Amino acid sequence: MSETPTDARFLKTKQKIITGMITLLQHKSFDDVTVKDICDVSHVSRSAFYLHYEDKYDLVNQYQHELMKSGSLLITFQNQLAQDDLFATLLQLLTNEGQLLALLIGKNGAADIQTQIKQTMTEAAKSFVIDHFKIPYSSASEKQYLAVALSNAIFGLIQEWVDAGQKASPEMLNQVVKNLFLS
Known part of the structure; x- marks a missing residue:
C-alpha cells in the first residue's frame, strides 16, 4: 500500500x-x-x-500553509477581530499549535522566513485590521505605512516574547498592543 x-x-x-x-x-x-x-x-x-x-524551506512553507489551511492562523485571526483579545488569541495560537512558527520568528529563525511572515502580517493589517479598528489614514500610501508599522511592531513584540521564553501572558501583551495602537 x-x-x-x-x-x-x-x-x-x-x-x-x-x-x-x-x-x-x-x-x-x-x-x-x-x-x-x-x-x-x-x-x-x-x-x-x-x-x-524538497528541503528544509519546503518543510517550513508546508507547515505554515497547513496552519493557515486548517484555519489556525488566518481564520482565527479574522474571526477574533470583533473581540478585544485578538492579539492574545494569536499568541495562544502560537503557543498551542504554532510552536515551529514561533521558533522561526525567534532568534534562531531565518531572516527570509521572518520577512515572509512580516509581509503576511502587513497584508492582514492592510486588508482588515486598520479599517476594523478605525485607525485613521488619509491616503493609500499612508495606509500602507500604517500597516507596515503595525505589523513590524507586533512582529517585534512576538519576537521578544518568543526569545524571552514566552513567559509573559498573552493577555498582558494584548494590553500592550491595545495601549500602543488603540488608545
Missing part, C-alpha cells in the same frame, strides 16, 4: 520531522540546521524526509 497524505504512517512521519525541526531550533539557528540533522533527530531516513519535503 502506498503512503498518502491521509495514511497514518505518512502523517506520523511528517509529525516526527516537524517535532525534530522544533527540537533543533531550540538549540541551533535555522541556517545551521541541515536535512541530515532533521533526519537524525527525527529518527527518519533521508528518503522519508524527501518523500515529504
Whole structure:
C-alpha cells in the first residue's frame, strides 16, 4: 500500500520531522540546521524526509500553509477581530499549535522566513485590521505605512516574547498592543 497524505504512517512521519525541526531550533539557528540533522533527530531516513519535503524551506512553507489551511492562523485571526483579545488569541495560537512558527520568528529563525511572515502580517493589517479598528489614514500610501508599522511592531513584540521564553501572558501583551495602537 502506498503512503498518502491521509495514511497514518505518512502523517506520523511528517509529525516526527516537524517535532525534530522544533527540537533543533531550540538549540541551533535555522541556517545551521541541515536535512541530515532533521533526519537524525527525527529518527527518519533521508528518503522519508524527501518523500515529504524538497528541503528544509519546503518543510517550513508546508507547515505554515497547513496552519493557515486548517484555519489556525488566518481564520482565527479574522474571526477574533470583533473581540478585544485578538492579539492574545494569536499568541495562544502560537503557543498551542504554532510552536515551529514561533521558533522561526525567534532568534534562531531565518531572516527570509521572518520577512515572509512580516509581509503576511502587513497584508492582514492592510486588508482588515486598520479599517476594523478605525485607525485613521488619509491616503493609500499612508495606509500602507500604517500597516507596515503595525505589523513590524507586533512582529517585534512576538519576537521578544518568543526569545524571552514566552513567559509573559498573552493577555498582558494584548494590553500592550491595545495601549500602543488603540488608545
